[in-house]
Amino acid sequence: MTDADPSPRPPSIQVALPAPGTDGPLDGVALVTLDRPRVLNALDFTLIAELTDALEALDADAACRAIVITGAGERAFAAGADIRELAAQTPTSLLAGNEFHRWERIKRIRTPLIAAVRGFALGGGCELAMTCDLIVAGESAQFGQPEIRLGVMPGAGGTQRLTRAIGKAKAMELVLTGRSIGAREAEAHGLVTRVVPDAEVVPDALRLGAEIAAMPPLAVMAAKEAVNRAEELPLEAGLEHERRLFYLLFSTEDRREGMAAFIEKRPPAWTGR
Numbered sequence: 001m002t003d004a005d006p007s008p009r010p011p012s013i014q015v016a017l018p019a020p021g022t023d024g025p026l027d028g029v030a031l032v033t034l035d036r037p038r039v040l041n042a043l044d045f046t047l048i049a050e051l052t053d054a055l056e057a058l059d060a061d062a063a064c065r066a067i068v069i070t071g072a073g074e075r076a077f078a079a080g081a082d083i084r085e086l087a088a089q090t091p092t093s094l095l096a097g098n099e100f101h102r103w104e105r106i107k108r109i110r111t112p113l114i115a116a117v118r119g120f121a122l123g124g125g126c127e128l129a130m131t132c133d134l135i136v137a138g139e140s141a142q143f144g145q146p147e148i149r150l151g152v153m154p155g156a157g158g159t160q161r162l163t164r165a166i167g168k169a170k171a172m173e174l175v176l177t178g179r180s181i182g183a184r185e186a187e188a189h190g191l192v193t194r195v196v197p198d199a200e201v202v203p204d205a206l207r208l209g210a211e212i213a214a215m216p217p218l219a220v221m222a223a224k225e226a227v228n229r230a231e232e233l234p235l236e237a238g239l240e241h242e243r244r245l246f247y248l249l250f251s252t253e254d255r256r257e258g259m260a261a262f263i264e265k266r267p268p269a270w271t272g273r
Contacts, residue, residue: 012036012047014072015056017030017064028065028213030208036092037073043063043124044082045099052102059109062272063225065217066209067109069099070116070202071125076108077117078125080146103156106131110221112212116205120248122180127154133224135191135235136205138198143191144180216254217272222246 016031032054034041041047058064071077081256094100105115110215113132115121121129122173126143129135137143145158153159154175163171166189173179176205183195212220222245230238249255253273261268 006147010035011050012044013050013053015054015058017058017061025102027210029209030061030064030067031202032058032067033071033207034070034071034078035072037071037075039082040076040079040120041071041073041125042080042082042137043098043128044085045077048099048102050212052105055106055109055111055113059111062217064111065213065215065220066114066115067113068114068202068209071118074118076120076125077115077141078122078128079120080123080125094140100156103127103131107157110224112209112220112224113190114205114209116201117143117183118193118201120180121147122153123158124156127156127161130165130191131157132207134193136200136201136208137186137192137195139183140196140198141183141186141192141195141240143183143186144178145175146178146180148176149178163190170264178192216258216268216270218251218252218254219249222249262266 012035014033014035016033032051034043034046034051036042036045055067100241108125112134115129115132117129117135118138120142122144123146124140126145129143145154145162147154154162159171161176162174165171170189172179181189181191183192186192187195195203209234224243225236226245229241231233232243253269254270257270258268
C-alpha cells in the first residue's frame with residue numbers, strides 16, 4: 001500500500017489495442033498498463049473505474065482474444081490502495097458509493113486476463129493480479145495482503161482468492177501477519193503461472209496471450225468459465241457444467257473446422273463462430 005498523491009493527474013490507464021493479422025506480440029492481444037508510476041500505481045476508485053471500463057470495452061471487441069495487465073515503471077504492478085482516499089471513507093460512504101462492485105465486473109470479463117507483475121503486488125494489487133486468469137511474475141515480484149497493518153483486512157477478494165490459490169494455512173499466515181512473499185515462493189505455492197526475469201515479464205505475458213489468442217475463441221471462453229466455476233461448485237455440479245459447455249461447443253463452426261483440420265492434417269482457420 002502507498003500514501004498516494006491527491007493532486008490532479010492524467011488518465012490512469014493506457015491501452016495498446018490488439019493488432020489482428022500481424023505477426024507481432026499484439027496479434028489479438030491488448031496490453032493495459034496501470035499508469036501511476038510516481039505512486040507505485042496505487043489503486044484508487046478512479047483507476048479501478050477506468051480499468052473496468054477499458055476491460056469491458058476490450059471484452060466486447062472481437063479482435064481482442066487475450067488481455068495483458070501490467071504496471072508502469074519497474075517498481076510495482078500496483079503497490080496497493082490509495083490510502084489517502086480510503087482514510088476519508090466511512091461505512092456509509094463505502095456503501096453508498098458502491099465502488100467495490102467493479103471488482104466483480106472485472107471477474108466477469110470473458111476474455112482471458114494475464115497479469116504481468118514486476119515489483120510490488122500488494123493489497124489491492126495482489127487482489128487485482130489474483131482476479132486475472134494467469135500471472136506471469138518477474139524475479140522482483142512481491143505478493144501480499146498487508147491491510148492488517150492498517151487496522152483493516154482485505155476487502156476486494158483477498159481472503160477468498162488467496163485461500164483458494166495457496167490454501168488456508170498459508171493464506172491465514174499472510175493475511176494475519178501482513179507478510180509478503182517473493183516470486184519463487186509464490187510459484188511454489190501455486191499463486192503464479194511462471195517466473196521469468198524482470199525484463200521478460202511483459203514480453204513473456206504477451207507471448208502467452210498470443211498463444212491463447214491463436215486458439216478458437218468460443219472454446220477459450222467456455223474453458224475459462226469451466227475452470228473458474230471449479231472453484232465455486234461441488235465436483236458433481238462442476239462436472240455437469242463442464243459437460244454442458246462441451247456439448248454446446250459441438251454446435252460451433254470452429255468445432256467443425258478444428259476436427260476437419262485435424263483429419264485433413266492442415267492448420268485450422270478459426271472464425272469465432
